[in-house]
Amino acid sequence: MKKKSLFSKIYPVLVFGFLYAPIAVLILFSFNSGKSTAVFEGFSLRWYEEIFRDTATLEAFKNTVIVAVVSAVVSTVMGTAAAIAINNYKLKWFKQATLTTTNIPMMNPDIVTGISMMLLFVFIGALFGKTGTLGFTTLTIAHVTFQLPYVILNVLPKLRQTDIHLSEAAQDLGCTPIQSFFKVVLPQIMPGIISGLMMAFTLSVDDFIISYFVSGTTSQTLPIRIFSMTKKRVTPDMYALSTLIFLAILVLLVVSNIITARSEGKKKSKKGGA
Amino acid sequence: MKKKLLAVLFVFTILLSTLSPVCFAENEEKDYSHLKGTSINVYNWGEYISDGSEGSLDVNKEFTKRYGIKVNYTTFESNENMYNKLQSGGANYDIVIPSDYMIAKLIEEEMLVELDYSNIPNYKYILPKYKNLFYDPENKYTVPYTVGMVGLIYNTTMVDDEVDSWSILWNEKYKGEILMFNNPRDAFGIAQFLLGQSVNTHDTKDWDKAIELLKEQRPLVSSYVMDEVYNKMEGGEAAFAPYYAGDYLTMADVNPDLAFVYPKEGVNYFVDAMCIPKTAENKEAAELYINFMLEEEIAVANANWICYASPHALVLESDDYDLKGEPVLYPDESETPKTESFENLSYDIQNYMSQLWSELKVEGNTNIDAYIGLSVTFVLVVAFAIFKVVQKKKRERYYD
């Protein structure tokens, strides 16, 4: 191993310090016994009790999870199908046009995507003389829309890497095209699908700007709730909530890393044994 | 004979009809069990209901517990914000609680439904002086929720001048320590009081003068805020903030250095009232909710939590009311400042005002750094492009 320079040791520490400073502040103040998010008065767990009493926040949390799960599943299924189709398109201009369209939600600023969808929903609502069009359905549609490109762009490269001869061979051996897809192609592109799904889910949970424009009264997600809370007096209960989310993710990541490290270790030792 | 009988019957029915509300309203609890499992959408100002924090009564939870009706409670930060959501048709609300001038606008644009006051028997507790007000002269659409005045909150540790006039918000000395309303009506209001205009003027020249004053003030303002004012004033981040009187009491609880004054030029007097929009889908439950909000226990809980003055007779007499006779909310006759209420402006003036307001937001941004930076970037990009082209040509020549 090369000897590490001093810079390569210190620099990451500095950047991580920058990345984690506000989070440390946030976690610290979630334990504040006072109401303030600026003056630390003493240690207490009152804000953690407060979040479990706050029905609106819990409701928003529930909405967030529902929308994230539904939209991530829909966008993954539709996106995977689309990626396969795009990969097979023979017409060059059509393929290019589809890919360009797919890129639009990624390139467009979120605020433009958000208002464009809001205008559409409100317009359609007005067309049918209906009000109250914004709600769960519109929120889910918007989330699926901005997740789709990420799913497609995760699956497409995997599809290009798959060996076309394998599926042809499977069909020669008597598989129907559908069977060969599920037995041969799908396992090969699975990592892409899973990372697409994960990404879709994460984006949905984290999205504020698009949801802000397309959600209605009954479909407030956690980011929207947080937004309306930072518009008024902010008390440390929001900090407590995000500390909990942070810890949950931390545990999840550490556990999954340990599991993969172990399985890799096993593989290695097996290889070594053989 | 027949006539006589009729006359007796007539008198009897009149008597009955006048007596009946008194006799029956008390003991006849209407049956609302069929509303169980439905829900209502309530759209209210932020920080404007007793929400169960710090051992207070959670009003919405209590309502759900009692009637089995779910309350989808969302908040807005200004009247304009509320109007926008209501008008865009994206969301349906069963109850909104805007202020007077906005209610007048909603009535004028036929966006509210008439209330059935027989479903709101508790309306009788509203003091007569809060009935038939200018925004709803025939009293068909509204039930007052709170009343209040705008005043000037300041931090005594940061201010050593005597504070009695709006003009202190134009004092260079406090540059960067002044907060200002982030909604056009309230912000213009302050400038107009200072100029001695009516806040309901329909002369565009008056509005021009007011915007001039606001533009003059802009460099001194640290930011335009609504409810962000709580954290900023409580944390001592700013010296001055014009805001609603009741909120001062909430802030002073946290930061005792804060003081409050009604500036001598005059202040805005407002009423916030509950109404039901045309698009409401559960009007019956909405009226039940309004009635519920007027119950003594609930109204006292809200008045204690919000700290705004209450139009409710029982609240003012209740022993549980913490702010009974609080001078900021209920000043004596001699202490009462000059007030004027916002009325609905004509469509043209509203547009004119909101246009001026948008201009104020981007007015006088010193953008020299942006100009220089962008031109430098542009020059660099062009130079780089030329460099690349030249390099390419050279290479081609080399290969040729």
Add this chain to the structure above:
Amino acid sequence: MGKKSTLLSRVIGAPYILWAVLFIIVPIGMVAYYAFTDATGAFTFDNMLEIGKYTDTFLLSIWLGLLATVISLVIAYPLAYIIANSGENRQKIMMMLIMLPMWMNFLLRTYSWMTILEDNGFLTTTLNSVLEGAYVILDEAVKILGGGLKKPFEPIHLINTRGAVVLGMVYNFLPYMILPIYTVILKMDRSLIEAAQDLGCNKVQVFKNITIPLSLPGVVSGFTMVFVPSVSTFYISQKLGGTGTTLIGDIIETQFQTANNFHLGASLSFVLMILIFICLAVMNKFSDDDGEVII
């Protein structure tokens, strides 16, 4: 068989095509429609003409966005390089540490910067006491020389400045810059570097002639992923900026949330969208050119 698979792919691709037309293309059409009509639905150029008033706001947004992007690049590149060149386990841990903050809602992260940067916040008070100390020492020194500083010490403000807004942008979008650059450097063909070294290149030359050009695609995609959200943000400028930092995102948000002028808002968004597409096209042009040069 080829025909069959084309037919099949048409069928399974159909829902997506329909979706894309309905929810990507049509909404953009809606923005254009609103941008060129007035409240009665009649065609008009008024909204577009009114945009002239916001030229400065556009310029400021682009400038601050550009600044944030360049600073992110300067911070991210060395870090991505260091991570990509460290051991496997260290890599995994560091990447996890970079992803983790993204799971905290960006509204809250921005808000907590607000508490740090506030006048009574931790950073500002510390910084000011250090500066004041330095000022007093300087003052004494000048006095000894027979002078005296004219102005008394003025505490600095961090919140409500453009610097704070740029900081907020860099902080929130930095991971989007690190990730693509890291990926590209990681996938780089090591044999190229070895070959260059064998041919007598020193470290600096290798870095300049191989690492940088090869990592350009990552830089370009990082640039996009930081620039676009920075230019169009409204939350960061509202929370960390003051009266002098109204960005185009703020104006658009106001039109849709309070000013109730969808038509002006739509035309502003329309122009913003076009400006961003132009910027991206210029960027892509550059990376394409370089691609040719490398090959």
